[in-house]
Amino acid sequence: MNALRADAAVALQIARKDALSELRGRQIAGSTLFFATLVLLLFGFALGPDARRLADAAPGLLWLAIVFGSLLTVARLHQLEAEDGALEELARYPVERHAIYIGKLLAGLAAVLVLGGVLLPVVAILYGIDLAAAWPALVATLLLGSIGLAAVGTFYAGVTVRMQAREVMLPLLMLPVVAPLLLATVRATSSALAGNRLGDLAAWLQLLLVFDVVMVVAGAATYGQLLEE
């Protein structure tokens, strides 16, 4: 029990450090939010101006923008560590490896949640969607989807952080793995917006939960291998 508490403290400290560095330096938020909003705008050009079609495609476009934005976010969060050899210092700390992973995951989760929280109203405005009635389901979907993205993203950012070609390798490795997450979040969002008429919302949220649990466990179990050099 004490060990668990110690791990949680370590994880929170690491997440707090990342949050502080972001609040002071604002390295990630501005560029990522701008990029994701731009993506949504370009989707509008690619599929518009038919309002019906945009509204139908909105859940898919929203989640694609969140996935692309989260790629930038997790990459940047690890990039900050790799510069100045901070990652080597982190790897030398006498703490559990999975605690480090959870800490980086929490930082990524916070960033992806902010991203989703900003993009939801942007989608509502750009594509003419009413979010008010469906917000509890949308918040649940956003939370579960963000956990999965942060879990997978943190893992693959750790895999690629020391590579020369990391900008290419991170999306190539991460995007096929998050495909089921994309599928489930888009379905859950559509279902929520349609008032869960087909009654499949709970099933998609369950699938997301399974994805999150599997990926967090897999990431926590293997992340230590990435820090060893």
Add this chain to the structure above:
Amino acid sequence: MGTRLLGIVALLAVVGASVNALFLVPADVYQGDAQRIMYVHVPSAWLAYLSFGVTALAGIGYLWRRDLRLDAVAVAGAEIGVMFTAFAIWGGMMWGRPVWGVYWQWEDPRLTTTALLLALYLGYLLFRRLTDDPHRRAARAAVVGIVAAVDIPIVHFSVEWWRGLHQGPTIGSPDKVLHPSAPGLFVLALVSMVLAFTLAWAWLMIRRYQLARIEWQIEEHGRLGRLSAARRAARKAAIPPPDGAPEGA
């Protein structure tokens, strides 16, 4: 020698089973000759999953024992698995065109799952190519291979539900071809193809494993060569040329 014998046996088995499946067994009543694609398609899909399973297990083994030979097994599995996955997709598309009327059927969970599988392991192979140090590459590739393997069932279920929850199945699944009520000849032809392909797979795995070991030795050789060249250069720089005039004189 044993490997060569295995190769010859596998070749004969594949040729024999193919001749039987493609010419001797009667064509399917409903699908005609298109059904014969199954005899290549099903073994390919089976071997793709087998290969990726081997890659994941070899990865776990590497992380446990730190033996580069296990990494050679992992890369053999991934490369051969990608080949069979591409085979399975290609065969599925060739079959889909006459039977479904389209090459690509988004509602078929297997096709979509297999396409993602191909993307997952192409990424794995690309990742390996872009990492130099053998032990670092082996460890990283092992964890990437393990995460890819745990993702496969989730991909499968999500794609299955995607169609299933949305609307009822509208197309005959390939399994119907192999329904137990199918004549014994069909089943026998398929089983013999699966066995023949699996023999060929074993031969390919051994050869690819041996190739990986040779590649590793060449890499090691190159590294040692560079190291000794650097040492020679360092020594030359440290000793002033004997025939030159002493500096500052």
